[in-house]
Amino acid sequence: MRYSKFLIPTLREDPAEAEVASHRLMLRAGMIRKLAAGIYSTLPLGERVIKKTAQIVREEMNRAGALEVTLPFVQPAELWQESGRWNVYGKEMLRLKDRNDREFCLGPTHEEVITNLVKGVISSYKQLPVNLYQIHTKFRDEIRPRFGVMRAREFIMKDAYSFDTDEEGAEKSYRHMYDAYCRIFERLGLKFRAVEADTGPIGGNFSHEFMVLADTGEDVIVACSNCDYAANMEKAEIKPPDDPEKNNIDLKKTERVETPNIKTVDEVTAFLRVSPSKLIKTLVFSCDDGHIVALVRGDHEINEVKLRNFIGCDNVLLADEDLVEELTHAPRGFAGPVGLKDVKIIADFGLKGGTNFVSGGNEKDIHIMNVNFDRDFSVTRFGDIRCAGDGDPCPRCGQVLETKRGIEVGHIFKLGTKYSRSMNATYLDPGGEPNHMVMGCYGIGIGRTAAAAIEQSHDENGIIFPESIAPFSVLVLPVDTTEKIQMEIAEKIYRELTAGGIDVLLDDRDERPGIKFKDADMIGVPLRLTVGRNAVKGNNVDIKSRKTGEIRQVPVEDAVSAVVESLGESS
């Protein structure tokens, strides 16, 4: 490709709207332009990156035996009413009506469509298992789109759906996809980690998220420093502490203290001069059947998902001011376990064995010191209900857990028979009996993956693309296009590399060298081959690695083979 015939509208300055690196750089490199909040056009350079990313995903899906299809983007309401999700899926689903007033939505996901399709074309166990996928546009009306294509409303996703005859087959399909995903992210050259995820209301035994590690990631993951346990924050477990020895020796007498308008953990610890770990945080939640009270140490954070799973409720919501007051007879900030009646109290096991805590007094401007379990109040159950943090013990091996930030680029789910039941997708088994198909679903955000790659690999001069998804493998840069000899050498190298099947960009613009070098850095092409006066006088060209900055001088006649060799090394 010739630069002069291509379109790369780079920006000299940072756009005001972009905060994170990938968003800023994708705009500056001329890959994307915004049309509306969370809605982007992809320009030629961005298109090449997206296509390459998608192609790797496609190749690995095909290799894993999945079959590519294209499913409709506009979907009729009836389908969603059949699965029961029309009323469940909230405002994230963009709904619209056609000219006859029939209701439709823009597909935020495709379980309904695929289940409907498979139901119609598969009727026998002999046709199973099957795994169908597409690489296609999704629309989710996100509450807050941000970070460019990282969290966009309209985006490209690879979504695959597996159908098996039984649980065992479904697990096999799941593991197969897990392996395929690992290959995909390895080929893309990303540092990633597969983490266990909460399955949410769908249920089932497993779900994994594939997280690209990046400090700017929106998600926190918890990983063991010793074994391979890794989970997202919602799911991450903590090893239960050993049962402590009973000792009632140093239980001090409780003491009511006045704490005027002192509410938060920070305020209380400062006011009473105690460490946050000596505080009991008392949180009231409303759940399916009424309300419950959860206790965690002052220096710990409650994990609502873990709490929800622990008590076995579908919904758990932090109570509003009114409920807190009704239950504790005190404004928010003074709740405590002592004296609470007719309510289940769930305590995090991090509190186990501790003594002489400080808690709210269930009275305005009052806290109680030297509060102790059993003596002053009783707990319904202890459990693992707090967020794991740095230093907590690993649930598998007991070693230290660490937190890292990541970008969720892939998610795999075992769906079970949720959709095949609600939409009645069955096959006939060898005995002629109808059975529900067992499903799995597997997503990868294509644009987000490309953005994550940039997030993970850039510097102050621009993007540093991994070879696998770089828009071009080499940039041939004649310094002065008005110099005949330089141009002839550049053109010849360009022709030969192109003939060798390499994606080459020839910067044939009559621009000053500084501009051409800056643009080369910005768009992140892995190798830059500079043809300048050295080529004319000394018969040498410079080959520069975008990643390392290393420059090699190579005789003109060896330039093509040197490039081919370098590309081979990095892949």
Add this chain to the structure above:
RNA sequence: CGGGGCGUAGCGCAGUCUGGCAGCGCACCUGGUUUGGGACCAGGGGGUCGGAGGUUCAAAUCCUCUCGCCCCGACCA
């Protein structure tokens, strides 16, 4: 949805408080000098100042309403 901020040329911004010619830098076009890390000189084009209504002799500027965008939070198969 709550809180904060911003809408002025393709991009980045000043001008708004205190009403009085719509500006600056970059980008773009023409000519010239330049050419190994974002050149210089000269000339030029480009704006319903987000929109509607109001106040005023006069509105980018003041008032009312409205739309959009960004950030923080809540939410999220």
